[in-house]
Amino acid sequence: MEGLVDSHTHVSVLPFDALENMALAGVRKIIGCSIFFGARHAETLFDHFEQMLTLCQQSAIQNGLKLFVAVGLHPLGTPEDWPRVVEALPTYLKRAGVIGLGEIGLHEGDKREQEVLREQLKIAKEYGVPVIIHTPPRQRELITGKALEIAAAIGIPPHKVVIDHANLDIINLIEEFGAIPGLTIRQDGLTPPILLEHLEHFWRGMLNSDYSNLKACDPLSVPRAVRYLENKGAPHEIVERIARYNAEELFGLS
Ligand SMILES: [Zn+2]
Structure with a gap:
């Protein structure tokens, strides 16, 4: 299919060559989520956002890709002076190509992480933007439940909340809340066969690679998942939704 979105x-x-390979495999739009692992200063995040909105934008364009950016504080990269970053988020939300807040969320789930998430969700609600929420590898149900509790308390519209790295263990929580499952395709998580077998749970979601340098990643995991689903005869309308239209509609990617 045409026009894949990661x-x-x-x-x-x-x-750079991963961007090229993604374009060659049919990806046309990607969302770049913020994370600066171990950030110790607000300025580190500001520079990170700027880099995505300049150098990364240009590299994407050179490969025929459109890059959209989500700004925010990831729980693995929250500096001591994080309130300064929260305060600056509205300014970034006005920048061309910024489509929402992400990657935000809970990793350990402690009080400080909860406070940082709460303050960012308040901004998302006030500015009416979607959020991309991380879920951790351990204690997934407990910590996802906490994140959803915070989102509910803030009163953020559920259909603007992407709960990412969804899998069978937390899909019921996501559905009950009315959030969108982020479908990170990786060998030790949601694989194409699991996705195919449970498409009735995942069709509202959106495919992604979560490409990072924190673990083994495949920049082509979205086109590979699409090829797998197509080869196995998955309904075309569902493949199009999870590989393109759900993300385009929620984030207004054009
Ligand atoms: Zn991520």
Whole structure:
């Protein structure tokens, strides 16, 4: 199929040739989520956002890709002076190509992470933008539940919340809340066969690679998943939704 969207990458660590390969495999739009692992100063995040909105944008364009950016504080890269970043988020939301807040969320789920998430969700609600929320590898149900509790307390519209790295263990929580499952395709998580077998749970979601330098990643995981689903005869309308239209509609990618 045409016009694939990779709805969650960490584009500042995506090599130039990976962008080229993604374009050759049919990807046309990507979302770059913020993360600067171990950030110690608000300025580190500001520079990270700027880099995505300049160098990364240009590298994407050179490969025929459109890059959209989500700004925010990831729980693995929240500096001591994080309130300064929260305060600056509205300014970034006005920049061309910025489509929402992400990657935000809980990793350990402690009080500080909860506070940082709460403050960012308040901004998302006030400005009416979608959010991309991380889920951790451990204690997934407990910590996802906490994140959803915070989102509910803020009163953010559920259909603007992407709960990413969804899998069978948390899909019921996501559905009950009315959020959108982010479908990160990876060998030790949601694989194409699991996706195919449970499409009735995942059709509202959006495919992504979550490409980063934190673990083994495949920049082509979205086109590979699409090829797998097509080869196995998955309904075309569903493949189009999860590989393109769900993300385009939620984030207004044009
Ligand atoms: Zn990520």
